[in-house]
Each structure stands twice: as C-alpha cells, then as structure tokens.
Amino acid sequence: MSSLLVLDELSATIDGAAIVRDLALDVAERQVVGLIGPNGSGKTTALRCVYRALRPSGGAVWIDGQELSRMPLRDSARVIAALTQEGRADLDFTVEEVVALGRAPHLRGNQALSARERDLCHQAMARMEVLHLAGRGVLSLSGGERQRVLVARALVQEPRLLVLDEPTNHLDLHHQIRLLSMLREPGPGVLVTLHDLNLAASACDRLAVLSHGTLVASGPPADVLTEQLLREVFGVEASVVRHPLTGVPQVLYDLGAATTTEGNPA
Numbered sequence: 001m002s003s004l005l006v007l008d009e010l011s012a013t014i015d016g017a018a019i020v021r022d023l024a025l026d027v028a029e030r031q032v033v034g035l036i037g038p039n040g041s042g043k044t045t046a047l048r049c050v051y052r053a054l055r056p057s058g059g060a061v062w063i064d065g066q067e068l069s070r071m072p073l074r075d076s077a078r079v080i081a082a083l084t085q086e087g088r089a090d091l092d093f094t095v096e097e098v099v100a101l102g103r104a105p106h107l108r109g110n111q112a113l114s115a116r117e118r119d120l121c122h123q124a125m126a127r128m129e130v131l132h133l134a135g136r137g138v139l140s141l142s143g144g145e146r147q148r149v150l151v152a153r154a155l156v157q158e159p160r161l162l163v164l165d166e167p168t169n170h171l172d173l174h175h176q177i178r179l180l181s182m183l184r185e186p187g188p189g190v191l192v193t194l195h196d197l198n199l200a201a202s203a204c205d206r207l208a209v210l211s212h213g214t215l216v217a218s219g220p221p222a223d224v225l226t227e228q229l230l231r232e233v234f235g236v237e238a239s240v241v242r243h244p245l246t247g248v249p250q251v252l253y254d255l256g257a258a259t260t261t262e263g264n265p266a
C-alpha cells in the first residue's frame, strides 16, 4: 500500500517545551489510523502539524509525496480536511452555508456551487443526519448536532486525507457508531484521535500510541492494545478480550483498579 501521509521524525515545540518528539507514522490510502494516548500526550499537537495550524520544529510532514510546508495552503486544503478542536466560528451561518464552505478550496473567488457540488452537500448532510437542520443557524445547535455539521463540511471537501481530532466528542452512541462505521467504508485515508479505546480498536486498521510526546507502540489494534500497555501508558488495570463477533480487542475496565501514570518516565 502506498503512503498517503508520512510523518517523518516529526517534532513540535510550544513555548520551548518539546510536546511531540521524533514521531514517525504513516497513513496509507484508504487506511484508518488511530492516534491514542493519555491526556496531554501530544495527539492534538501532532494533528495540528498535519492540518497546518502549527509549524513542526523538526522533521517533516509528507502528503502524497510532497512536503507539506512547501505546498501552497490552498493546495493542501484540497487534499486534507480536518475536524479540529480549535475555536469554533462565532458567525451565525446556517448549517447549509457551513457545509458549503467545505467546497471553498475547490472554488475560485465567488464562484457558485455547481449542481454536483450542491448534491454533494446534500448527501453529506444526509449521511451525518443533519438535513433537517439545513436552515438553522449553527450557533443554535446542540454540541453533537454542530459536530455532525462540521464532519459534513469536512466530507464535502472530498479530501484524500481526513484528520479528525476527537470526532466523537458530544456525539450520542448512535452517532458515534454511525460516524466510525462510515470511516470503515472505502474513502479517504483517516488519521483520528479517539479516547474510547474500544471504538478505536473497532474503527482503526492501525493504532499509534503516544506517551509524553513519544510514540511507544504502533500496529494492528490486536498487537497494540495489551493489558501491559494499558497499565503502563494509561495507568489502568483492565482485561483485554476479543469481541465475540468481530474478533477485535475490547477493553474491560475494573473501576477499582486505577493506578497512576504520574511517575512514568517521560
């Protein structure tokens, strides 16, 4: 499989502090890669380097054989769509308008959407079950409704790579599962951060684990999600079992057995 995204020894520094160190990670065409790790381990920071909100302090990001920092922003926006945790727009656009904004990197000036593009927006809203909200102002939406609108906007961008930072935030169980099962369908490559390890194991072809800014494990979920890793990296005592239908690893937690990660070496 050819690599769509390559993080080549990527490092990121914020205010002099090394937040991500020498991260090496690939996402192949149509592959779903989950970036997991405890709070503050550097997941969002790594993703910000990919969607160009942060300039790496070392290493490089390659997309489709081109070094990202050498690409015009407009070109990379045609290839990479991101659902971020950054501050949300305060302008009260309608849902329909926000979704249509996803086409911006493909349009010139004030060019109107073509019939195909309008259809694309319609389909994305239907997929994310927000069609009934099309005329509503986004500021009036619930957190989960808004999240689904932003995913629809990312989809209409028709990216080669989807970067999703905690896409299940605010979503109820139905919409979490609907979104993640959609990622399993043939489509763009996906780099996604998730806190729910069971959903991550079900949705992702590969998992990469960050701890204190460093990659500590990567591979198929069955290789990565071990009881030892959960103990050492996440500070939880848990049992890992196979899902009876799909065979993917699933984590069973024991609430009485949380340990601490504070003393773990960086």
Ligand SMILES: Nc1ncnc2c1ncn2[C@@H]1O[C@H](COP(=O)(O)OP(=O)(O)OP(=O)(O)O)[C@@H](O)[C@H]1O
Pocket: 014, 015, 019, 037, 038, 039, 040, 041, 042, 043, 044, 045, 046
């Ligand atoms: N702008 C900033 N200024 C100072 N520190 C920052 C800044 N952005 C991130 N950090 C720090 O970098 C570390 C990594 O943050 P990051 O958001 O990448 O972690 P994360 O793995 O996504 O965490 P979470 O699971 O909590 O979302 C944290 O300790 C955070 O406090």
